[in-house]
C-alpha cells in the first residue's frame with residue numbers, strides 16, 4: 001500500500017475587498033450560479049449590477065485572481081411587515097453569502113462576515129437581519145456562531161424559513 005504523506009496541505013489563502021466596479025458582472029454571475037445551485041427548481045429572478053447601488057455593501061474574496069466567495073448587505077426593505085417592525089433601528093439585510101465548495105470549513109465565511117460587520121459599523125448600521133433555511137447545510141449553525149439569534153421560525157414544512165437578527169454595536173462600543 002502506498003504510504004500516505006503526513007504533510008498537511010497548506011491552508012488556502014485569500015484576499016477580501018469591496019467588489020470593485022470592474023468586477024460587478026463577474027460577481028453577479030458568481031452569485032446567480034450559486035443561487036441556482038442552492039435553490040434548484042425555484043425560479044428566482046436573477047440579480048444584476050443594480051445590486052451594488054447606494055446603501056448596499058458587497059465584499060468579494062479571491063485566491064489570486066479567482067473569485068471564491070461573496071457576501072453583502074442591502075437596506076432592509078420591510079418586506080415582512082406581518083412579522084417585524086424594524087423601523088426603530090437602521091437595519092440591513094445580509095444577503096448572497098456563498099463560499100466556493102473547495103474553500104469551505106477554513107474560516108472564509110467567518111472572515112467575510114467580520115469584514116462586512118466592520119463596514120456596517122462604519123456605516124452606522126444598528127441591526128443585521130437575514131433569513132435562511134435548514135436545508136442549507138451548516139447555515140443556521142454558522143449564523144448562530146456569529147451571534148445571530150432566531151427571531152422567527154416559519155411554520156412551513158418545506159422552506160422552514162428561519163429569520164435571524166444581530167444587533168450591531170456602535171462605533172464607540174467596538
Ligand SMILES: CC(C)(COP(=O)(O)OP(=O)(O)OC[C@H]1O[C@@H](n2cnc3c(N)ncnc32)[C@H](O)[C@@H]1OP(=O)(O)O)[C@@H](O)C(=O)NCCC(=O)NCCS
Nearest residue numbers: 097098099104105106107108109110132136137138141142
Ligand atoms: C454556509 C457557508 C457560507 C459556510 O462557509 P464556510 O467558509 O465553510 O464557513 P466557515 O469555515 O467560516 O465556518 C465557521 C463555522 O460555521 C459553522 N459551519 C460552517 N459550515 C458548517 C457546516 N456545513 N455544518 C456545520 N457547521 C458549519 C462551524 O461552526 C464553523 O466552524 P468550524 O469549521 O470551526 O467548526 C458555506 O457552506 C456556503 O457557502 N454554503 C452554501 C451557501 C449558503 O448556504 N449560504 C448561506 C445562506 S444564509
